[in-house]
Amino acid sequence: MSEQPLLRARGIRKSFGDHEVLRGVDLEVRRGEVVALIGPSGSGKTTMLRSLNGLEMPDAGTLEVTGGPSIDFSRPVPNAQRFALRDRSAMVFQHHNLFPHMTVIQNVMEGPVQVRRVPRAAAEGRAMELLGRVGLAEKRDAYPRELSGGQQQRVGIVRALALSPALLLFDEPTSALDPELVGEVLTVMKELAEEGWTMVVVTHELQFARAVADEVLFLDGGVVAERGAPAQLFTNPREQRTRQFLHRILHPLD
Amino acid sequence: MDWQLVADSFWPLLRGGLTGTIPLALVSFAIGLVLALVVALLRLASNPVVSWVGRAYVSIIRGTPLLVQLFVIFYGLPTIGVVVDPWPSAIIAFSLNVGGYAAEVIRAAILSVPRGQWEAGYVVGMSHARTLRRIILPQAARVSVPPLSNTFISLVKDTSLASLILVTDMFRKAQEIASFTSEFMVLYLEAAALYWIFCTVLSFGQDRLERKLEQYV
Numbered sequence: 178m179s180e181q182p183l184l185r186a187r188g189i190r191k192s193f194g195d196h197e198v199l200r201g202v203d204l205e206v207r208r209g210e211v212v213a214l215i216g217p218s219g220s221g222k223t224t225m226l227r228s229l230n231g232l233e234m235p236d237a238g239t240l241e242v243t244g245g246p247s248i249d250f251s252r253p254v255p256n257a258q259r260f261a262l263r264d265r266s267a268m269v270f271q272h273h274n275l276f277p278h279m280t281v282i283q284n285v286m287e288g289p290v291q292v293r294r295v296p297r298a299a300a301e302g303r304a305m306e307l308l309g310r311v312g313l314a315e316k317r318d319a320y321p322r323e324l325s326g327g328q329q330q331r332v333g334i335v336r337a338l339a340l341s342p343a344l345l346l347f348d349e350p351t352s353a354l355d356p357e358l359v360g361e362v363l364t365v366m367k368e369l370a371e372e373g374w375t376m377v378v379v380t381h382e383l384q385f386a387r388a389v390a391d392e393v394l395f396l397d398g399g400v401v402a403e404r405g406a407p408a409q410l411f412t413n414p415r416e417q418r419t420r421q422f423l424h425r426i427l428h429p430l431d
Numbered sequence: 432m433d434w435q436l437v438a439d440s441f442w443p444l445l446r447g448g449l450t451g452t453i454p455l456a457l458v459s460f461a462i463g464l465v466l467a468l469v470v471a472l473l474r475l476a477s478n479p480v481v482s483w484v485g486r487a488y489v490s491i492i493r494g495t496p497l498l499v500q501l502f503v504i505f506y507g508l509p510t511i512g513v514v515v516d517p518w519p520s521a522i523i524a525f526s527l528n529v530g531g532y533a534a535e536v537i538r539a540a541i542l543s544v545p546r547g548q549w550e551a552g553y554v555v556g557m558s559h560a561r562t563l564r565r566i567i568l569p570q571a572a573r574v575s576v577p578p579l580s581n582t583f584i585s586l587v588k589d590t591s592l593a594s595l596i597l598v599t600d601m602f603r604k605a606q607e608i609a610s611f612t613s614e615f616m617v618l619y620l621e622a623a624a625l626y627w628i629f630c631t632v633l634s635f636g637q638d639r640l641e642r643k644l645e646q647y648v
């Protein structure tokens with residue numbers, strides 16, 4: 178794997194007021210790789226993920242995306258670079274954020290048709306193909322509120338896929354779901370990983386991270402406290418903090 | 432009660448309503464809404480000067496009586512050489528007025544759309560302006576319907592003030608017939624009844640519209 182990474186973030190820093198949420202985070206993602214971000218609440222996982230597509234503008238650090246911009250956040254970022262950055266990735270949100278006034282198929286086609294100027298028929302064909310793959314073809318004309326949480330989240334994934342992004346970003350896509358609906362979403366994500374999509378996933382689903390991720394980053398207090406292959410990090414963590422965190426998640430009643 | 436007079440004056444009054452009151456309200460409301468959207472966006476602008484302009488406008492409109500605004504335009508402007516006819520004066524004054532009140536409604540509606548909707552727009556590649564147009568405003572419009580309907584119903588009643596700057600609306604017709612026959616009570620009660628019917632019909636339409644939109648979102 179000497180290939181240049183798809184994304185390389187260096188020294189990402191971000192403060193909200195005088196609360197320093199990210200204190201120099203490095204992250205590299207190679208093409209086809211799945212990186213999982215885990216860590217306690219408030220450790221900066223969401224902020225880091227949102228920094229990768231410019232929803233959050235870090236105060237310092239650099240971000241290079243193959244086929245996209247090279248950004249130095251310590252300087253003002255021109256709008257053109259922000260757009261170029263957004264174009265390389267698509268995000269699946271914790272609360273799906275589907276457009277409530279549009280049907281499923283309209284949600285999926287909105288980006289391709291309105292922004293990418295894909296002809297309607299082609300966009301619709303692709304949208305239906307993607308919806309079919311997550312088992313929601315027959316929901317094409319439903320409104321988001323008519324779907325279950327798991328179905329909504331799968332539409333959210335399809336909306337992201339329809340943009341054909343180089344990089345898929347997931348922010349705890351299952352943490353707002355009823356437990357019995359988590360599986361259907363994780364299954365879709367696992368299939369995407371197997372198909373070779375490049376993904377950065379913030380998650381509390383350690384089993385999923387272990388099965389799917391190529392690399393796991395444990396974020397704590399705005400720094401990467403430990404990183405490694407899941408087999409190593411989950412079974413034999415080097416850091417005391419990692420061990421405590423894993424213990425709290427795996428044995429919450431102790 | 433002089434029922435013959437009621438019957439004789441009914442059509443002139445109704446005609447005044449259909450050719451004066453209603454068109455005046457509709458045209459002013461349409462222009463006022465466009466203005467309100469602009470003012471709401473000014474108020475939401477991140478540039479403090481721009482947002483201050485929007486706030487100042489709303490403050491002036493809401494802090495001064497509508498009748499005074501009408502008189503400034505119709506009787507005041509000619510003294511500095513700007514003569515505006517009754518109808519245009521009325522439309523200008525009512526549009527500016529709706530612009531001030533509806534701006535606050537639209538602004539609140541835009542703010543009520545969750546932040547995540549903006550972000551979802553950005554994530555599918557849209558600019559700020561396109562997200563506003565395609566994602567935010569359609570949702571804000573639904574939230575705005577009930578309060579804007581109220582604004583419109585108030586406007587229908589407020590247009591009676593235009594009779595004071597010589598617009599031939601329903602109330603001016605009533606005034607004319609009343610002073611001619613000296614039957615003030617009959618004519619003004621009749622006008623009141625007609626306004627009430629207009630507003631009741633509009634409230635009914637408002638209910639139906641709201642129920643329809645509820646199914647939507």
Ligand SMILES: Nc1ncnc2c1ncn2[C@@H]1O[C@H](COP(=O)(O)OP(=O)(O)OP(=O)(O)O)[C@@H](O)[C@H]1O
Nearest residue numbers: 193194196198216217218219220221222223224225
């Ligand atoms: N827009 C913001 N304004 C102010 N503070 C913020 C903002 N966004 C995040 N924070 C703060 O930054 C810290 C890190 O937030 P972040 O959402 O990145 O954590 P997280 O690791 O994703 O946590 P969780 O597991 O609870 O989602 C938190 O203390 C949060 O309150």
Ligand SMILES: [Mg+2]
Nearest residue numbers: 222223224349
């Ligand atoms: Mg988070």
